[in-house]
Amino acid sequence: MKITMKDIAKEAGVSVTTVSHVINGTKRISEETYTKIMSLVEKYSYVPNTMAQNLRQQNSNMAALVVSSFPDSYITSIVKAVGERARDRGYHLLFINTNENQKDEQEAVTLLTSRMIDGLILSPTTRDANYLQPLIERKFPIVLVNRYDPKLIELPWVTADxxxxxxxxxxxxxxxxxxxxxxxxxxxxxxxxxxxxxxxxxxxxxxxxxxxxxxxxxxxxxxxxxxxxxxxxxxxxxxxxxxxxxxxxxxxxxxxxxxxxxxxxxxxxxxxxxxxxxxxxxxxxxxxxxxxPPDTVGKTAFDALLNRIQNPNYNKHIQLPTSLxxxxxxxxx
Amino acid sequence: MKITMKDIAKEAGVSVTTVSHVINGTKRISEETYTKIMSLVEKYSYVPNTMAQNLRQQNSNMAALVVSSFPDSYITSIVKAVGERARDRGYHLLFINTNENQKDEQEAVTLLTSRMIDGLILSPTTRDANYLQPLIERKFPIVLVNRYDPKLIELPWVTADxxxxxxxxxxxxxxxxxxxxxxxxxxxxxxxxxxxxxxxxxxxxxxxxxxxxxxxxxxxxxxxxxxxxxxxxxxxxxxxxxxxxxxxxxxxxxxxxxxxxxxxxxxxxxxxxxxxxxxxxxxxxxxxxxxxPPDTVGKTAFDALLNRIQNPNYNKHIQLPTSLxxxxxxxxx
DNA sequence: GATACTAGGTAAAGCGATTAACCAAAATAA
DNA sequence: TTATTTTGGTTAATCGCTTTACCTAGTATC
Known part of the structure; x- marks a missing residue:
């Protein structure tokens, strides 16, 4: 049914380690085994299980954007911009809309931050952002966008002025x-x-x-x-x-x-x-x-997230100038 | 740093099994251990690692929506509707926009379908949807929305007429x-x-x-x-x-x-x-x-996905009537 | 008082990968 | 010829959780 590394390894008559090395290019492999394994990968269109990889590697190269005022066209454009910047930076961007609903927001954030993603960009409902406190203490990378919360001064944010x-x-x-x-x-x-x-x-x-x-x-x-x-x-x-x-x-x-x-x-x-x-x-x-320009907001926000991921103490508060x-x-x- | 079940178990002086049972309510537990463990959960604001759970349980209760024509306001409304219906059905909905870019779409789909999600709703670029073939063979639950591909007749779809x-x-x-x-x-x-x-x-x-x-x-x-x-x-x-x-x-x-x-x-x-x-x-x-009404499209699409998840042979092609x-x-x- | 439950808990396997450590055989160096 | 590398691979631990099977002591049953 669902094909795993083990299956490939068995059919190729090698260890899973070898298969892993072939797929990731993490070790020198003989031409022969290489092609044998690759052809099996091809044959079964094998794709590694992301969950297992992430679990093992303790990171995912995924970021998320959680937003509540959707589909406001301004937010919509931010969503798009963040997505583009994420892709350019080698990240996958998951987007979740929570409809101004505090409970949904909290649920989404909890789900995502339980090791699914490396970082989060959040446009909070700010009715009560206290649930973020544990995440902040744990130094989970979060950036606020568009809306911020003055009580969460430890977090970086990117908003309009x-x-x-x-x-x-x-x-x-x-x-x-x-x-x-x-x-x-x-x-x-x-x-x-x-x-x-x-x-x-x-x-x-x-x-x-x-x-x-x-x-x-x-x-x-x-x-x-x-x-x-x-x-x-x-x-x-x-x-x-x-x-x-x-x-x-x-x-x-x-x-x-x-x-x-x-x-x-x-x-x-x-x-x-x-x-x-x-x-x-x-x-x-x-x-x-x-x-x-929502484009600017989005791109700046993602870059801020990247900064925060690399340096847990980064917490610049960026207010971009608007124009009439x-x-x-x-x-x- | 990041706290796991093991940590909780150790501090409580019980096995991880017990902690798991307490958290999931999967077994009768004495009042005493229950409160001990829950207070530790509270104290460290422990949240189970979703990746590990999903890996072990072989499902995720997450679905995804991949779309390329964003932010078209029509699609935007579909996105919103799908998200709402997903929530109502106990699913989390991840949304990815791929900007009419075939390669991005393929990447996103590959990522998501490598065991991250239980099902996928896709509005394909349809420049070349052949990459979906392996997924179809594997019976991965996919529903096409808004746009369909007549070559992918095995897949259910929900579109306007x-x-x-x-x-x-x-x-x-x-x-x-x-x-x-x-x-x-x-x-x-x-x-x-x-x-x-x-x-x-x-x-x-x-x-x-x-x-x-x-x-x-x-x-x-x-x-x-x-x-x-x-x-x-x-x-x-x-x-x-x-x-x-x-x-x-x-x-x-x-x-x-x-x-x-x-x-x-x-x-x-x-x-x-x-x-x-x-x-x-x-x-x-x-x-x-x-x-x-994009709302109708979105909700119908998610329900179709649910059907497809439950029955891998479900492949109704729904064309909803439009009005002037x-x-x-x-x-x- | 022997038998059978029940309550409360644990050990261990397994999900599907990655990766450090190790190893034998072949190749190269001295 | 002996010592040292290199090549191509393997073993086993591990990530954090769930779940089956098993265990022991206390209760109930008769």
Whole structure:
């Protein structure tokens, strides 16, 4: 049925050691035995059992990426980038999506880190990342990406400079004369929200605009959630003239709500999104975004993981600068 | 450093057998030893080595999904759905993206199928799926999804009824009076292209419209590729009045090209896409799509895999019916 | 009081590889 | 000719767990 080294060895009339050496090229082998074994390998299309190899060798050349906000198009692009970089570095990348579900995340991480992989890139739900503590103590290589957790300062992370992102978007809107700027965020406890909000507040403060809690609405990261949030926000606060949507998927929902309410952007409501989703340019008028190439994030994260694998004390906290991609939705042009 | 059962056993003063029994609940154990061992497990946050378990037990409760056209939003949704269904069924789902690269795909499949996982769901590049032959002979559980390969008839698959999809989209356009209908496809050798094209041809034939090879342009599955293809198509063939884009990501490219060329849809060019991508509704005018809930595809595919795992001879070929989601881009309303 | 269970535990084999240590025969060196 | 390498291979330990078979002492049965 399933063919093992032993079978090959028996049929070839040699020891498994020899077979192993042939396959791995770890020893000088006579031409004769070499071809004999290789032809058997071919014949049975034998492939070594990865589990056994990993068990014995205590490493796997596999890394994993665990993410909860999938399929956000920004995350999706990060996934792709991490995968590519992993391949370039000779690693296999396993990806797991946990749907913003803390329990699933924990399960996935536990599974993977129980010696399946050499390292983990994690975009945590951060509702409670305490379960990571034992892994940290054990020095299991982990890098946080996109979202981080300030309590897990021992871990390296790669994120956008979300404070700056929030600041820049807000500042830009203020520059266009907006003083009542609504925010649609996905979840209150993730740094991609909190940091951007801090930036938002700072920009308001510097312009002497009072911060109003009521302008912040949760969109739950979904299109429908954002649509609902947008509607709620705009009906409750007619004075709002601009909306800053903190994640790309939700921007679709917000736009959809605006259309429903027959509000035009940028004239009725100026709009800035985050993350430069692919449809940004073909929406009419096209959407201005605060953006950071997800490609950069992904590649940087994987390299950070490699660093952490090689040096368990590596724990740089990388915050990549974002930029404002100006299109028409914010009122420019 | 890394703590094993042996360590726990030693410190508890019992055999590893006992530890195993405690952890797995496979035998009656005295209250006393039970708590002693559990407290040590807790103390060291011990987690069994998955590799060793899998090796010993000859199964892993893990399945994998290998896909090449990522991050197409349609595939992305399938990925999500498969993951959810896997979780519901007590499996862990590993996802690997191979970027339309045959070699990467083969590598990934080889890795995974060398006893890492219990089953595989594959959306193949189908440039050459011969490498699957040994796996098929070995009866390794594989299910094809989205794309299939007619040569691999022994394998079960779950796809859209792509012939019907091509037919329906085309038929609808013809119904609106279009006779010169351009097609943007991603890759010529995948069934999602070939079958849809067959449907397209059939619809033309039934309406007595001659098929013209020149109306078919390759968009390489990318936004840029589709934009280029669209431009080429429309400048070469001014008589074209409708375009059917065969995959969602490319629709963005086509729209972008239309905007560049200052062509309005549906008046200058009627438009039908495939797959109902999330921004369809907020584009103005909104996009008509031939669609099939990716959720259904994903869940069906995983269930098929489960069937195949339980019964190595299960090889149903499931083609799920698509439907036409009519919005304004095709000229309706 | 002999017999039969039961409770609680252990020893040891095995999953499928890798690898250090060893070895005999042939080849080379001195 | 004797000593030393080299060649091509083998033996056996090991990775960390599961599981079958076996054991002993205490309980129940009659």
């Amino acid at each position: 979300d404070f700056q992102a929030g600041y820049d978007g807000t500042y830009h809107l203020i520059g266009h004369g907006h003083r009542n700027i609504g925010i649609i965020y996905n979840f209150p406890e993730v740094t991609t929200t909190t940091d951007r909000l801090e930036g938002y507040k700072e920009a308001l403060k510097q312009s002497g605009i009072p911060f109003r809690e009521e302008y912040l609405v949760q969109g739950y990261g979904s299109i429908e959630g954002a649509a609902l949030a947008t509607e709620k926000l705009l009906t409750a606060h007619k004075e709002i003239t601009a909306i800053f949507v903190l994640s790309d998927r939700m921007t679709i929902g917000t736009i959809s709500a605006l259309k429903n309410m027959s509000k035009k952007w940028p004239n009725d409501i100026a709009l800035i999104g985050y993350g430069d989703f692919e449809a940004s340019t073909i929406i009419d008028p096209p959407i201005t975004n605060v953006s950071l 991609v100006i299109r028409k939705s914010c009122g420019c042009n | 792509d012939f019907q999809a091509g037919y329906d989209g085309t038929y609808h356009l013809i119904g609106h009076g279009h006779r010169n209908i351009g097609i943007i496809y991603n890759f010529p050798e995948v069934t999602t292209t070939t079958d849809r094209l067959e449907g397209y041809k059939e619809a033309l034939k039934q309406s007595g419209i001659p098929f013209r090879e020149e109306y078919l342009v390759q968009g390489y599955g990318s936004i840029e590729g589709a934009a280029l293809a669209t431009e080429k198509l429309l400048t070469a063939h001014k008589e074209i009045t409708a375009i059917f884009v065969l995959s969602d990501r490319m629709t963005i490219g086509t729209i972008s090209a239309l905007k560049n060329m200052s062509k309005k849809w549906p008046n200058d060019i009627a438009l039908i896409g495939y797959g109902d991508f999330e921004a369809s509704t907020i584009i103005d005018p909104p996009i008509t799509n031939v669609s099939l 989601v009519i919005r304004k881009s095709c000229g309706c309303n």
